[in-house]
Amino acid sequence: MAESVELPTRLAILPFRNKVLLPGAIIRIRCTSPSSVKLVEQELWQKEEKGLIGILPVRDALEIKSAGTTTTTASQVVAKMKMSNGDSDNGGSQAAVVEGQVKVYGVKCGARRGWLMAMVEDVVGTDILDQSSKLQDGSSDSLKSDTKKQNDIVHWHNRGVAARPLHLSRGVEKPSGRVTYTVVLEGLCRFSVLELSTRGIYHTARISSLEMTKTEMEQIEQDRDYLMLSRQFKATAMELISLLELKQKTGGRTKVLLDNVPVHKLADIFVASFEISFEEQLSMLDSVGPKVRLSKATELVDRHLQSIRVAEKITQKVEGQLSKSQKEFLLRQQMRAIKEELGDNDDDEDDLVALERKMKSAGMPPNVWKHAHRELRRLKKMQPQQPGYNSSRVYLDLLADLPWQKASEEIELDLRAAQKRLDSDHYGLVKVKQRIIEYLAVRKLKPDARGPVLCFVGPPGVGKTSLASSIAAALGRKFIRISLGGVKDEADIRGHRRTYVGSMPGRLIDGLKRVAVCNPVMLLDEVDKTGSDARGDPASALLEVLDPEQNKTFNDHYLNVPFDLSKVIFVATANRMQPIPPPLLDRMEVIELPGYTPEEKLQIAMKHLIPRVLLQHGLSSAFIQIPEAMVKLIIQRYTREAGVRNLERNLAALARAAAVRVVEQEQVVPLNKGMKGISTPLLENRLADGTEVEMDLMPISVNSQDIANTFSVASLLVVDETMLEKVLGPPRFDDSEAAERVASPGVSVGLVWTAFGGEVQFVEATEMVGKGELHLTGQLGDVIKESAQIALTWVRARATDLRLDAAKGFNLLEGRDVHIHFPAGAVPKDGPSAGVTLVTSLVSLFTQKSVRSDTAMTGEMTLRGLVLPVGGVKDKILAAHRYGIKRVILPERNLKDLVEVPSSVLANLEILLAKRMEDVLEHAFDGGCPWRQHSKL
Numbered sequence: 001m002a003e004s005v006e007l008p009t010r011l012a013i014l015p016f017r018n019k020v021l022l023p024g025a026i027i028r029i030r031c032t033s034p035s036s037v038k039l040v041e042q043e044l045w046q047k048e049e050k051g052l053i054g055i056l057p058v059r060d061a062l063e064i065k066s067a068g069t070t071t072t073t074a075s076q077v078v079a080k081m082k083m084s085n086g087d088s089d090n091g092g093s094q095a096a097v098v099e100g101q102v103k104v105y106g107v108k109c110g111a112r113r114g115w116l117m118a119m120v121e122d123v124v125g126t127d128i129l130d131q132s133s134k135l136q137d138g139s140s141d142s143l144k145s146d147t148k149k150q151n152d153i154v155h156w157h158n159r160g161v162a163a164r165p166l167h168l169s170r171g172v173e174k175p176s177g178r179v180t181y182t183v184v185l186e187g188l189c190r191f192s193v194l195e196l197s198t199r200g201i202y203h204t205a206r207i208s209s210l211e212m213t214k215t216e217m218e219q220i221e222q223d224r225d226y227l228m229l230s231r232q233f234k235a236t237a238m239e240l241i242s243l244l245e246l247k248q249k250t251g252g253r254t255k256v257l258l259d260n261v262p263v264h265k266l267a268d269i270f271v272a273s274f275e276i277s278f279e280e281q282l283s284m285l286d287s288v289g290p291k292v293r294l295s296k297a298t299e300l301v302d303r304h305l306q307s308i309r310v311a312e313k314i315t316q317k318v319e320g321q322l323s324k325s326q327k328e329f330l331l332r333q334q335m336r337a338i339k340e341e342l343g344d345n346d347d348d349e350d351d352l353v354a355l356e357r358k359m360k361s362a363g364m365p366p367n368v369w370k371h372a373h374r375e376l377r378r379l380k381k382m383q384p385q386q387p388g389y390n391s392s393r394v395y396l397d398l399l400a401d402l403p404w405q406k407a408s409e410e411i412e413l414d415l416r417a418a419q420k421r422l423d424s425d426h427y428g429l430v431k432v433k434q435r436i437i438e439y440l441a442v443r444k445l446k447p448d449a450r451g452p453v454l455c456f457v458g459p460p461g462v463g464k465t466s467l468a469s470s471i472a473a474a475l476g477r478k479f480i481r482i483s484l485g486g487v488k489d490e491a492d493i494r495g496h497r498r499t500y501v502g503s504m505p506g507r508l509i510d511g512l513k514r515v516a517v518c519n520p521v522m523l524l525d526e527v528d529k530t531g532s533d534a535r536g537d538p539a540s541a542l543l544e545v546l547d548p549e550q551n552k553t554f555n556d557h558y559l560n561v562p563f564d565l566s567k568v569i570f571v572a573t574a575n576r577m578q579p580i581p582p583p584l585l586d587r588m589e590v591i592e593l594p595g596y597t598p599e600e601k602l603q604i605a606m607k608h609l610i611p612r613v614l615l616q617h618g619l620s621s622a623f624i625q626i627p628e629a630m631v632k633l634i635i636q637r638y639t640r641e642a643g644v645r646n647l648e649r650n651l652a653a654l655a656r657a658a659a660v661r662v663v664e665q666e667q668v669v670p671l672n673k674g675m676k677g678i679s680t681p682l683l684e685n686r687l688a689d690g691t692e693v694e695m696d697l698m699p700i701s702v703n704s705q706d707i708a709n710t711f712s713v714a715s716l717l718v719v720d721e722t723m724l725e726k727v728l729g730p731p732r733f734d735d736s737e738a739a740e741r742v743a744s745p746g747v748s749v750g751l752v753w754t755a756f757g758g759e760v761q762f763v764e765a766t767e768m769v770g771k772g773e774l775h776l777t778g779q780l781g782d783v784i785k786e787s788a789q790i791a792l793t794w795v796r797a798r799a800t801d802l803r804l805d806a807a808k809g810f811n812l813l814e815g816r817d818v819h820i821h822f823p824a825g826a827v828p829k830d831g832p833s834a835g836v837t838l839v840t841s842l843v844s845l846f847t848q849k850s851v852r853s854d855t856a857m858t859g860e861m862t863l864r865g866l867v868l869p870v871g872g873v874k875d876k877i878l879a880a881h882r883y884g885i886k887r888v889i890l891p892e893r894n895l896k897d898l899v900e901v902p903s904s905v906l907a908n909l910e911i912l913l914a915k916r917m918e919d920v921l922e923h924a925f926d927g928g929c930p931w932r933q934h935s936k937l
């Protein structure tokens with residue numbers, strides 16, 4: 001940068017339209033107008049030693065008007081302008097000189113300080129400005145080529161900047177041959193115009209420098225105000241430079257300027273690089289005094305700094321968004337390309353469109369639709385990779401899949417047809433079927449009747465599930481089974497809130513989604529198996545489901561919108577009633593299905609199970625015959641259940657074995673013709689092992705009946721005892737079991753009730769040296785343990801009362817421990833009905849007399865020996881029947897329960913009633929109660 005320069009008294013003047021060149025700035029100007037071309041040619045191009053030229057800002061009349069200046073025009077005069085130096089106002093002084101060719105029509109110093117106005121004519125040509133990022137840009141000529149612009153008034157500023165040419169180049173425009181110049185100028189120092197005149201077609205001015213002398217400068221540098229201002233300026237400038245360097249990641253070159261260039265010059269350099277208004281540029285030009293200039297520059301630099309910071313913030317925001325959306329765009333493009341490559345064209349957008357369409361057709365109620373639509377809008381704004389996208393998508397899918405209105409059309413209910421259907425599906429169960437028909441009849445009369453929920457209670461395999469599905473078939477509705485066995489978490493019924501990771505809807509909503517209609521028959525299977533723990537009480541959630549008042553707006557936590565369950569027909573099943581919470585039981589109508597008698601089982605097997613099993617295995621009665629006698633044997637020897645599930649399983653095992661035989665017969669024929677390699681038929685091998693044949697030979701998608709027909713050449717297989725043993729193995733049960741087990745004293749046979757229905761339970765007691773303690777084993781609950789304690793107490797007390805001792809055949813067991821065991825330890829046992837059995841086994845132990853093996857008993861006993869009635873009598877008697885028991889001892893007050901027991905069973909049993917424990921003992925032992933002679937009966 002040039003140091004202080006000696007200015008000539010006169011300078012050629014290049015007008016700078018609406019722009020200011022400040023000292024220290026560099027501009028490039030392309031001169032095209034005749035006047036400026038002439039000026040450059042004469043003052044710079046043709047001169048050996050390039051001199052200085054003056055750059056004087058000019059302003060259009062319009063601009064000055066808007067800036068609040070009053071203007072006047074004069075008749076054609078050559079203007080000579082005399083302007084005062086310094087910062088003082090020149091308003092009002094006029095000067096007009098005629099020199100050269102430029103005609104100035106009117107001249108008047110503007111009301112605004114430092115401006116001269118002139119009407120200029122004969123202006124041609126335009127200077128085209130070259131712009132460069134490094135160079136300050138501007139127009140070298142105030143005069144435009146348009147003839148329109150002729151006679152425009154231009155306003156010359158009274159201060160300008162002397163400039164030194166740094167580079168000069170000449171060009172010739174091709175078509176016109178016009179000469180143009182491009183000149184790069186560096187602003188050096190301010191000057192004031194004393195007199196403006198013309199030389200040829202361009203202007204010159206008599207000037208005086210506005211630069212301070214060295215002495216003046218030294219003086220001012222001592223000034224405290226100046227020092228403070230310069231420090232302030234430098235700090236602000238430093239801040240700006242640091243910010244810019246940080247932004248542009250440039251080195252510290254600009255900082256060097258701060259140390260080497262005098263601060264008053266720096267002020268100009270800094271301001272020159274800003275894009276500020278013409279007014280502000282002029283004001284900077286007019287700031288001749290260093291203090292004024294510094295404070296002005298500090299203000300401008302600070303403003304620039306702030307604006308950069310604000311811009312920075314905005315840019316960061318915009319960039320953030322931009323880069324994100326660009327990233328998204330890129331990813332989408334890539335995804336599309338991958339999908340195209342894979343031939344999978346349904347991209348996410350299409351996917352969402354399809355989802356929306358599905359949602360629209362789901363028939364959601366308005367409030368649900370509003371909720372779903374809001375969620376969809378949210379989803380649309382998300383990216384597939386975004387967390388939450390998938391869960392939102394799955395959630396909306398569920399909303400769209402749920403049958404909000406879709407219902408299976410209920411067929412006109414024909415009670416006779418329903419009865420026929422129930423009869424064809426199930427043998428017996430007359431009362432149950434009757435109750436179902438009543439239920440259906442009410443529904444026919446009042447379809448929206450809020451009848452009670454039917455609950456089938458009974459042991460496994462008695463047809464609870466199949467009855468429910470028959471109801472659905474009779475009503476022409478879809479059937480769905482919801483298994484509640486082992487459900488301990490309320491969320492299983494109500495779903496998890498969506499805030500949980502891996503949240504899901506509850507089983508009910510999930511079931512409805514699967515069944516896809518809002519009015520199915522829904523079987524709540526095993527309602528007695530729900531438990532409650534810290535995770536809530538599923539039964540209480542079920543209360544809401546089964547309550548017709550509440551289930552209109554069932555609230556699943558996952559779904560988060562109410563779902564109307566009132567059209568669903570609920571049917572429940574349970575093995576036992578006791579575990580069902582009373583409020584829940586209260587909402588249901590319990591229909592008990594006790595176990596089947598062997599005769600009933602036989603009928604069920606012959607009429608329902610065998611035809612169904614054969615069909616399932618692609619067989620028919622042409623291949624296999626299972627005679628009644630064999631079914632009886634299966635019932636007696638292989639199953640001792642209350643229901644028919646095991647019976648069905650055993651029949652299926654026979655059918656599989658027959659299927660293998662049929663297929664092998666078919667294969668054996670051709671093989672035998674040509675080959676001898678295959679020796680033992682597969683069936684023989686398998687049957688010899690006594691294992692069930694587990695092969696599934698049915699080809700998928702081939703109708704099993706077709707296969708049966710294909711193999712119709714095979715010979716008929718009649719199941720006999722040998723085959724039973726081969727396929728099902730040796731018999732699992734036989735009637736001699738009880739006799740064998742009670743042969744030794746201390747064992748008695750009880751009848752109990754478990755989840756599997758009635759069961760025969762043996763009780764074993766033994767004694768050993770000890771301290772008179774009682775030991776109990778075999779998965780016992782508190783009640784049964786108490787019964788054992790009561791039994792022992794009663795027996796000991798009784799023996800003492802009757803003064804029975806070893807001599808009279810009663811061991812009082814002084815100093816000995818008693819151990820009572822309930823075999824089948826894996827099955828939990830509880831309840832008071834084992835009371836009489838426990839006493840009997842203890843009496844048997846103490847008297848060393850065996851209990852009758854054909855006798856089983858049940859009954860609760862008080863401490864005083866009174867026998868109380870018990871529950872589940874029908875099931876217990878059926879169990880005794882199954883086990884081949886011939887005599888059953890029952891509490892007297894259970895007599896009424898015998899009405900329910902099928903007469904076929906009663907015909908085979910001797911029922912003995914007991915009021916007191918002594919009665920039981922009387923019946924349990926051969927020869928009656930072991931101490932009858934002492935008893936006060």
Ligand SMILES: Nc1ncnc2c1ncn2[C@@H]1O[C@H](COP(=O)(O)OP(=O)(O)OP(=O)(O)O)[C@@H](O)[C@H]1O
Nearest residue numbers: 425426427459460461462463464465466604608644
């Ligand atoms: N009275 C009957 N007549 C014809 N088939 C029957 C009868 N009772 C049960 N079945 C058959 O026995 C099989 C088992 O019945 P189902 O599954 O309905 O028993 P469930 O009582 O529901 O058992 P769980 O309590 O284990 O669910 C079915 O194939 C069913 O058709």
